[in-house]
Amino acid sequence: MVKNKKTLIIIIAVLAALPLIFKSDSFHNIMVLLLIYATLGEAWNIITGFAGQISFGHAAFFGIGAYTSSVLFYRFDISPWVGMVLGGIFAAMVALIISYPTFRLKGSYFAIATLAVAEIIKQLFVSWKFVEGATGISLPIVDDSWLCMEFHTTKLPYIYIALGLFAIVIFVCNYIENSKTGFYLKAIRESHEVAESIGINTTNYKTLAMVISAFISAFAGSLYAQYVLYIDPFMIFTLDISIKIVLLTVLGGIGNIYGPLIGASILIPLSEITRVQLGGTGRGIDLMIFGLLVILVACYQPKGIIGLVNKVAKKFKKEGEGNVEANS
Template identity: 80%
Template sequence: MVKNIRSLIILIVAIAILPLIFKSDSFHNVLVLLLIFATLGEAWNIITGFAGQTSFGHAAFFGIGAYASSVLFYRFNISPWIGMFVGAIFAAGVAAIISYPCFRLKDSYFAIATLAVAEIIKQLFVSWDFVEGATGISLPIVDDSLWHMQFNSSKLPYLYLALGLFAIVIFICNFIENSKIGFYLKAIRESHEVAESIGINTTNYKTYAMVISAALSAFAGTLYAQYILYIDPFMLFTLDMSIKIVLLTVLGGIGNIYGPIIGAAILIPLSETTRIVLGGTGSGIDLMIFGVLVILVACFQPKGIIGLVQKIVNNIKKQKVGEGKVETNS
């Protein structure tokens, strides 16, 4: 029995209708980026929101996904659809390899270890000639085709691909949250020792979470590369990218399947708008304002936007209950 299905379908249909109402290209652009980053946030949420293991290295999996499909397309003319799965397998492999040594570590030590892994992968890509090193890969432009995942005349196909991926990922997250593995992960988050004492193999379950999370991030990476059509190690593997994923999930509400989409819906339009309105001068004022807004949210809404929403919903429920009581009394 899986919960939330109806509200999730409503959410996805609502997003699907939006671009048909608002037809401007810039709006479509924001929506594509929003969905890609929301997907990343959902993936990160599995390992950090559910399992409580803070990862500062998700940019690595995102980058591996982007690179796998791009290199295959650039070097061997293999469709990104195949590259997408190759990327996911690679990312899952890397996640599995680093999981065993890293999951012995707790809290900050684990977070810094994931950061270190991402930095090492970045250095390798920077000096790897086969993937064009620091120059990055400009994907060859081909005619619009679904098979090559390139659409140059309209952003709508990208939008629906991104939405499709987001829908799949959010359903997977919803399924995990309400399945046995989800409860195990939450037990690990609440208390590692207690989880172990009741017989949960913590390392195994954390590894499952990490592998799934890495593979889903890689899918988003492929889509991002196909959308931007240019990738280099400095835009994909940086700490800033990892933190952006952390940021939007924490902003929306960590450990909640709606958190990443709410966070992305605020963060991405905000950063795109400040960039378009104020960023042209290169003075950095757009990111200054953005930084201030992030600080304000952290100071005054520490539980994320979802915390605020839940508070309001609870208040409404309380009022209803209150009214009901009054009626029964009279």
């Protein structure tokens, strides 16, 4: 655990230094999106990686976060920082309400239910006048200010807000993984029956995981809305986002706190670069390449890239030990 903490601090320090070394706008843009997606991946990892309940509907929580902060800012001039926290609370409440009926379902049925719930929430927002329905919300443009979380001259503040959020989230995930809750969630993932037999209230723990996951996702959503300054239901509640979260975590390493970061640092640059280079004609190429990678991972290393890294590290370690023995 202590070792993990050191690694995490190093990773965050490197991420903090990167935008100061590479100063191009497009690089900064990639960094912001990468960190937002990595945060979403971490959130998804709690419910699916740890607790084993596959969710295909995380765009719902992401969207609720984005909409809460945007509506509050747009309608009532309330700072997005407040909106962010409220968004998190709303998303957590929605997660709580959804969890009760859906956790009676198991396996793929639960996955289908999450997919449906996300779609229902999207339709609600499309026909909801108060949030401008399908037209979407253009956030009011103000001068650069930390209070309103809007910066037009430089992207650096966005990067550091996103990094701050990601850092908190990854430390929270690390803490959860090594705590009683983490052990209980993993036990539920491995076997429902066993979990019950050793005194775990499976429904409560799954709901807790879902609520934490939704809370974090909503924070990422608010930040995303403040970054792009325009949201509508079709871009926020889209299946595309739900699936991207799943894919990048699976590629990076499901159930591992480093997984989402690794996955995001492959998928996001890939999709941004292809988008910039190929424009509209290249739509979907990033996901095609990514799909191929995921198939390879699923076939050869189900634990993702992090699994591969661990395997190689182990091999080196063994060889190292062998050498020591040979020398002595």
